Amino acid sequence: MSRIVVEVDEDAIAGLVHDEAVQADLGDRMKRAEAVAKATAPVDTGEYRSKIHAIEQPDLDGTRHMDADAEHSIYVEYGTRQTDRNGRRIHLPNHTLGNSLDATGGDRDV
Numbered sequence: 214m215s216r217i218v219v220e221v222d223e224d225a226i227a228g229l230v231h232d233e234a235v236q237a238d239l240g241d242r243m244k245r246a247e248a249v250a251k252a253t254a255p256v257d258t259g260e261y262r263s264k265i266h267a268i269e270q271p272d273l274d275g276t277r278h279m280d281a282d283a284e285h286s287i288y289v290e291y292g293t294r295q296t297d298r299n300g301r302r303i304h305l306p307n308h309t310l311g312n313s314l315d316a317t318g319g320d321r322d323v
Contacts, residue, residue, distance in 0.1 A: 230275030239277045242317050243267035246279055250313035254281075254289075261289050265310070279310055 229235055247267040254262040264283040271277050281290070292306035 236271060236275065239271070239275075240267075240269075243277045243279055245317040246310075246313040249316045250279065250281070250309050253313065254309045255307055261286055261309075279314070281310060 244267055247265060250265045251262050254265060256262055261281060261283045264286065265281045266279065268278040268280060283289075288304060289307050290310060291308075292302065293304040295303045297303055
């Protein structure tokens, strides 16, 4: 029986997120996610789609973000509990941002 022991250098891994190449890759992924989100966003007035954007600068910890900052974005993304007179939900969740991150190979914390 063979045994392989892997010791992880947590500090080295944690520092990778600030590497220029890693940040460039993350920035490219966010731009692709933005394009997918805009292409798949539901459109009534167009405001939600027009407000989707990747944040250019990462957080201090290297995290990248994408926002949809229309006032009703939360309802488009997660739906509502509003129902018609038959008890069926009227506004189902769309998960535009989360699905676009999945489509571009990104992890999401939504």
